[in-house]
Amino acid sequence: MQTITKYYVFLTLLLCVHVINAQDTISNSVIKEKIESLETIKERIKTEERDFLKAEVEAVNIRLDKGEITATEAEDLKMQAAKKRALNIENRIAIIDNKIALLKRNEDDYKHDENPDDSKIGISIGGEEGSFAGFKINAKNKPKKYDKRTSSDMVLAFGLNNAIVDGENLNDSPYKFGGSRFFEIGWAWKTRVFENSNFLRLKYGYSFQINGLKPTNNQYFVQDANRTYLEAFPSDLKKAKLSITNLVFPVHFEFGPSKKIEKDTYFRYSTHNQFKIGLGGYAGFNIGTRQKLKYTIDGETVKDKQKRDFNTSNLVYGLSGYIAFDNTALYIKYDLSPIFKDQIVDQRNISIGLRFDMD
Numbered sequence: 001m002q003t004i005t006k007y008y009v010f011l012t013l014l015l016c017v018h019v020i021n022a023q024d025t026i027s028n029s030v031i032k033e034k035i036e037s038l039e040t041i042k043e044r045i046k047t048e049e050r051d052f053l054k055a056e057v058e059a060v061n062i063r064l065d066k067g068e069i070t071a072t073e074a075e076d077l078k079m080q081a082a083k084k085r086a087l088n089i090e091n092r093i094a095i096i097d098n099k100i101a102l103l104k105r106n107e108d109d110y111k112h113d114e115n116p117d118d119s120k121i122g123i124s125i126g127g128e129e130g131s132f133a134g135f136k137i138n139a140k141n142k143p144k145k146y147d148k149r150t151s152s153d154m155v156l157a158f159g160l161n162n163a164i165v166d167g168e169n170l171n172d173s174p175y176k177f178g179g180s181r182f183f184e185i186g187w188a189w190k191t192r193v194f195e196n197s198n199f200l201r202l203k204y205g206y207s208f209q210i211n212g213l214k215p216t217n218n219q220y221f222v223q224d225a226n227r228t229y230l231e232a233f234p235s236d237l238k239k240a241k242l243s244i245t246n247l248v249f250p251v252h253f254e255f256g257p258s259k260k261i262e263k264d265t266y267f268r269y270s271t272h273n274q275f276k277i278g279l280g281g282y283a284g285f286n287i288g289t290r291q292k293l294k295y296t297i298d299g300e301t302v303k304d305k306q307k308r309d310f311n312t313s314n315l316v317y318g319l320s321g322y323i324a325f326d327n328t329a330l331y332i333k334y335d336l337s338p339i340f341k342d343q344i345v346d347q348r349n350i351s352i353g354l355r356f357d358m359d
Contacts, residue, residue: 017130031103038103045092049085056081059265062146068190077264097341118324144266145200150191151359152205155329157184159353161211163339179214182351190254198269201254209246211349213339214239219308221291228311228340238301239294244349246316248284270281276324282333283317283334311340316350322355331355 057078064074138350162173172347186207193200215221220240233240256276258269289312293304320333331353338346 035100037165038100039154042096043095047091049089049303052088052143053085055146056085056265059146067097079267092115096238100232122254130333144268148266150189150266152187152189153357153359155184155186155188155205155207155357157353157355158182159331159351161223161349162211163349165348170350174216174219176214176216181212181234182209182353183210184355188250188357197259198258198271199255203252203254203280204250206249207282208235211244211246211351213242213244215242220293223308223310226311226342232291233293233295235295235297236294237295239292241292242310243290243292244286244312245288246284247280247287248316250280250282250320252320252322253282271326273326276329278322278324278329280321281317281319283315284311286314286316313337313339313341313344324355324357327357327359329355329357 004079060069060074060077063069064071068293077290080199141334157181158180161180162170162177164170165173184207186205187203188203188207190196190201190203193202215230218237218240220237221242221352222229222231230278234330254276255278256271258271258283259274261268280294286309288307290305290307291310293302293306295302295304314336316337318333318335318337320331322329323332324330331351333351337348339349
């Protein structure tokens with residue numbers, strides 16, 4: 001029995017030695033990988049600062065070509081930029097060297113941040129340079145473009161919706177005011193038209209529009225071959241709503257003052273806290289139509305969803321405009337295309353509400 005116990009103790013000690021050796025090997029491997037990663041970052045820092053210097057020199061050359069500065073001033077600015085970038089490289093690499101020294105003389109579980117600011121990865125939302133549809137992955141810092149003529153932002157709008165029937169005014173509409181609404185979401189790009197003025201901008205993009213119509217007098221939509229009309233529902237309707245979803249491509253000319261922000265290496269025009277007016281239109285196509293009905297039969301509530309085309313127009317186009325202060329606007333749009341095709345009397349959608357350009 002004592003012999004078995006001795007063997008057991010011996011095997012346990014042998015296993016512990018192997019585990020400790022394995023842990024040391026893994027720990028050394030992790031530290032080696034982190035050091036190699038930091039060495040790679042040192043090279044990235046040099047490349048990044050050189051890219052910044054190149055952009056700053058190009059910006060100075062642009063100002064020189066435009067006659068904004070003299071040749072002597074241009075050389076001074078280039079020398080200052082070169083000195084700044086050289087110091088940046090020296091300081092940032094010193095930080096990395098200190099991190100490497102920490103790793104070499106401490107265990108792997110020593111807590112510190114081995115990722116300098118230029119190696120962090122994040123996601124930003126908004127119309128920044130280098131973004132697509134509002135989403136941008138920041139792998140590293142990049143120099144700013146001297147003159148950024150195009151920006152982008154998300155567009156969100158909602159409000160009241162209705163229809164104008166040929167030969168009648170809006171007061172005679174068969175649809176509920178307040179109950180009929182619209183919603184729009186999309187993305188827009190804005191480009192400065194003139195080189196030395198930001199008074200006129202071209203705004204363009206894409207949007208999904210959902211136009212809702214709620215009939216009055218307990219009516220609902222009926223499709224009979226090529227005709228769509230309103231008919232009284234046989235029982236008490238709690239809800240009747242037709243939703244038309246369109247994909248459109250709006251284009252607006254935007255007018256208004258802006259503030260010019262000038263720096264040594266770049267300039268921007270800002271419309272923050274400024275009035276602006278946008279006039280234009282849109283064109284696109286219908287991507288879906290459905291009717292929702294809610295009613296009661298024999299004390300039981302029934303919900304009915306009808307998904308069909310209801311003879312709605314395949315192609316949609318119209319006029320739109322907005323009056324805004326900063327990023328909030330009063331928005332109106334009017335379809336020149338009829339809601340339903342091949343009808344005896346045409347109806348055209350009209351919407352008014354609030355619009356937010358979230359840059």
